[in-house]
Amino acid sequence: xxxxxxxxxxxxxxxxxxxxxxxxxxxxxxxxxxxxxxxxxxxxxxxxxxxxxxxxxxxxxxxxxxxxxxxxxxxxxxxxxxxxxxxxxxxxxxxxxxxxxxxxxxxxxxxxxxxxxxxxxxxxxxxxxxxxxxxxxxxxxxxxxxxxxxxxxxxxxxxxxxxxxxxxxxxxxxxxxxxxxxxxxxxxxxxxxxxxxxxxxxxxxxxxxxxxxxxxxxxxxxxxxxxxxxxxxxxxxxxxxxxxxxxxxxxxxxxxxxxxxxxxxxxxxxxxxxxxxxxxxxxxxxxxxxxxxxxxxxxxxxxxxxxxxxxx
Amino acid sequence: xxxxxxxxxxxxxxxxxxxxxxxxxxxxxxxxxxxxxxxxxxxxxxxxxxxxxxxxxxxxxxxxxxxxxxxxxxxxxxxxxxxxxxxxxxxxxxxxxxxxxxxxxxxxxxxxxxxxxxxxxxxxxxxxxxxxxxxxxxxxxxxxxxxxxxxxxxxxxxxxxxxxxxxxxxxxxxxxxxxxxxxxxxxxxxxxxxxxxxxxxxxxxxxxxxxxxxxxxxxxxxxxxxxxxxxxxxxxxxxxxxxxxxxxxxxxxxxxxxxxxxxxxxxxxxxxxxxxxxxxxxxxxxxxxxxxxxxxxxxxxxxxxxxxxxxx
Numbered sequence: 309x310x311x312x313x314x315x316x317x318x319x320x321x322x323x324x325x326x327x328x329x330x331x332x333x334x335x336x337x338x339x340x341x342x343x344x345x346x347x348x349x350x351x352x353x354x355x356x357x358x359x360x361x362x363x364x365x366x367x368x369x370x371x372x373x374x375x376x377x378x379x380x381x382x383x384x385x386x387x388x389x390x391x392x393x394x395x396x397x398x399x400x401x402x403x404x405x406x407x408x409x410x411x412x413x414x415x416x417x418x419x420x421x422x423x424x425x426x427x428x429x430x431x432x433x434x435x436x437x438x439x440x441x442x443x444x445x446x447x448x449x450x451x452x453x454x455x456x457x458x459x460x461x462x463x464x465x466x467x468x469x470x471x472x473x474x475x476x477x478x479x480x481x482x483x484x485x486x487x488x489x490x491x492x493x494x495x496x497x498x499x500x501x502x503x504x505x506x507x508x509x510x511x512x513x514x515x516x517x518x519x520x521x522x523x524x525x526x527x528x529x530x531x532x533x534x535x536x537x538x539x540x541x542x543x544x545x546x547x548x549x550x551x552x553x554x555x556x557x558x559x560x561x562x563x564x565x566x567x568x569x570x571x572x573x574x575x576x577x578x579x580x581x582x583x584x585x586x587x588x589x590x591x592x593x594x595x596x597x598x599x600x601x602x603x604x605x606x607x608x609x610x611x612x613x614x615x616x617x618x619x620x
Numbered sequence: 621x622x623x624x625x626x627x628x629x630x631x632x633x634x635x636x637x638x639x640x641x642x643x644x645x646x647x648x649x650x651x652x653x654x655x656x657x658x659x660x661x662x663x664x665x666x667x668x669x670x671x672x673x674x675x676x677x678x679x680x681x682x683x684x685x686x687x688x689x690x691x692x693x694x695x696x697x698x699x700x701x702x703x704x705x706x707x708x709x710x711x712x713x714x715x716x717x718x719x720x721x722x723x724x725x726x727x728x729x730x731x732x733x734x735x736x737x738x739x740x741x742x743x744x745x746x747x748x749x750x751x752x753x754x755x756x757x758x759x760x761x762x763x764x765x766x767x768x769x770x771x772x773x774x775x776x777x778x779x780x781x782x783x784x785x786x787x788x789x790x791x792x793x794x795x796x797x798x799x800x801x802x803x804x805x806x807x808x809x810x811x812x813x814x815x816x817x818x819x820x821x822x823x824x825x826x827x828x829x830x831x832x833x834x835x836x837x838x839x840x841x842x843x844x845x846x847x848x849x850x851x852x853x854x855x856x857x858x859x860x861x862x863x864x865x866x867x868x869x870x871x872x873x874x875x876x877x878x879x880x881x882x883x884x885x886x887x888x889x890x891x892x893x894x895x896x897x898x899x900x901x902x903x904x905x906x907x908x909x910x911x912x913x914x915x916x917x918x919x920x921x922x923x924x925x926x927x928x929x930x931x932x
Binding site: 328329330331332333462463464465470472474500501502503504505506509510511512513514515516517518519520521524525530533534539 | 640641642643644645774775776777782784786812813814815816817818821822823824825826827828829830831832833836837842845846851
C-alpha cells in the first residue's frame with residue numbers, strides 16, 4: 309500500500325501597486341484567498357483534480373497557474389514524484405486582487421512543505437511567478453510576494469530578486485470594491501505609455517519614498533498622500549466606470565487615499581482605524597450603486613499573514 | 621544710538637540625489653559648510669559686506685544667492701528692516717556639494733532667528749530655494765532641505781512642499797572626492813533625457829523604495845545596493861574623468877555604494893563604520909592620483925545637524 313501525504317494551504321488575495329508603487333508594492337487582504345489541498349503520490353505527474361468556487365479555470369495541468377508553478381518547481385528539483393491539487397477559489401479571476409497568485413502561491417508553498425522545504429521564499433516566489441507568466445504574459449511578483457510572505461512587500465529588484473517585507477501599520481485598514489466587469493491584464497498594460505517624462509518619474513519616486521517612509525513611521529496621512537500616482541491611475545481609471553465618483557466618495561468619507569488595485573477593476577481605499585473604515589465602506593457602496601454594475605466589497609486590516617498551513 | 625543685533629550661523633555642505641533618489645534625497649556632510657555673520661540694521665537694504673574663502677562670488681545683493689534669499693524673505697514679511705551679511709565660504713561653488721544652498725540656508729536661518737522666528741522650516745526652505753533658482757535656474761530643494769534640517773531629507777512633493785526627515789543610520793559614513801574641474805549645473809541638466817522608458821522608471825523607484833527601507837531599518841547592504849541609478853549616473857558619469865575607476869576602487873575597498881554627488885563633479889561613497897571608511901578613502905585617493913586632476917577628499921559621518929547658531 310502506498311503512503312500518501314497531503315496538506316491544505318491558504319494563500320491570501322492581494323492588492324498590488326498601492327498607487328505610486330506601481331509594479332513594486334503589494335499586500336494581502338485578510339481572510340480572503342484561495343485554498344489548495346495538495347496530495348503527494350508516486351506517479352510522476354502533476355494533476356488538477358478539482359476546482360471549486362469559480363468556473364472557466366483550466367483543469368489541464370500545463371495551463372493552470374497553480375499546477376504550472378508546481379511543474380516548474382519539480383523541474384528545478386529533479387525528483388520523481390507527483391502531486392494532485394484541488395483548488396478552492398474564493399478570488400474571482402480578473403478581479404485585480406491577485407487571483408492567480410493566490411492559487412499558485414498556495415500550491416508551491418504546499419508542495420515545498422510536503423518535500424521538506426527544499427526551497428527558500430525567494431525561490432518559491434520565482435516558481436509562482438512562472439504561474440503569473442502563464443496567466444498574464446508577464447512574470448510579475450507584486451501579487452505573488454505578498455501572497456507568500458504577508459505584510460507589505462516591496463520588490464526592490466527582479467534581477468536578482470530582492471524582496472523587502474514591511475510590517476503593516478497597526479491601524480491601517482483596506483476597503484476594496486470589486487465591480488464585476490472584466491478588464492484584461494493585457495488591455496490594462498497596453499493603455500500604459502512606454503515612455504514617460506523624467507519629471508513625472510521624479511514626482512512618482514518622491515511619492516514612493518513618502519509611501520515607504522509613511523509605512524515605517526506609521527504616518528497614516530503620509531501614506532495617504534503618497535499614494536498619489538501621476539502615471540498609471542490617470543490612464544487606467546478610464547477603464548473603470550464610475551471611478552472618479554467612487555474615489556471622491558471614499559476621500560470625503562475620510563479615506564487616507566484611494567486608487568486602483570492591480571490592473572483593476574477593483575478599487576481600494578485605505579483608512580486609519582475601524583470606525584473610519586466603516587464610514588468609507590458605506591460611502592463607497594452608496595456611491596457605486598448609481599453605476600448599475602454589480603459589485604462586492606472586502607473590508608479588512610492589512611494582513612501580516614501570507615501563505616498558511618490550514619491542515620496537514 | 622542704534623541697537624544692532626547680530627548672529628553667526630553655520631549651514632553644512634550637502635550631498636543630493638544619493639543615486640536612485642535623484643532630485644529628492646539629500647544629506648549633510650559633517651563640519652564642512654559655510655558660515656554667515658548677519659547683522660540687523662535700520663536701513664531698508666540687504667547688503668553683502670564680505671565674502672571670504674572663495675573668489676568670483678557676486679557681492680551685489682540681487683545677484684548673491686544668500687542675500688537674494690533674504691530679500692525674498694523680507695518681501696514676504698513686509699517689514700522695514702535690513703541686514704548686512706558676511707559670508708565665510710568653505711564650500712567651493714560648482715563642486716556638487718551644495719555650495720549655494722549652504723550660504724542661502726545659513727542666511728535665511730540667521731535672519732529668521734534675528735526676527736524672532738516668524739517663518740516655519742518649510743517657509744525657510746522656500747526662500748532658500750529662491751537662491752537656488754538664481755544660482756542654477758532651477759528652484760531645487762534637494763540641497764537646501766538637508767542643509768537646513770540635517771539628517772537625510774526626502775522631498776516627497778514640491779507643490780505643496782512636503783519634506784520628510786530620516787535620522788541617519790548610526791554607522792553610515794561618507795567619503796567624498798571632489799575633482800577640481802568645473803561642471804556647469806546647466807550642462808549636467810542638459811545631458812539628461814526628457815523622456816525615459818517606463819520600465820527604467822519602475823526599476824528606479826524600486827531602488828528608491830529599497831533606499832528608504834534601508835535607511836529606516838539601518839540595513840546597510842540594502843542602502844548600498846539601492847543606490848543603483850539606471851537613469852542619471854550612466855549619462856552624467858561621462859562628464860567626470862576617471863569616474864569608473866574611482867567607483868570600482870571604492871567598491872573593491874568595501875564601500876556600500878558609490879555615485880555622483882549632485883550634478884557632479886564630486887563623487888561619493890558610503891561605508892559602514894570608520895574602519896571601512898578609511899580603507900575606502902585610501903583606495904579612492906589612490907585610484908584618482910592617476911587622473912592628473914587635483915582633488916580634495918571629505919570623510920565624515922552623515923550629519924544629523926543642519927543649520928546651527930554658532931554665536932549670538
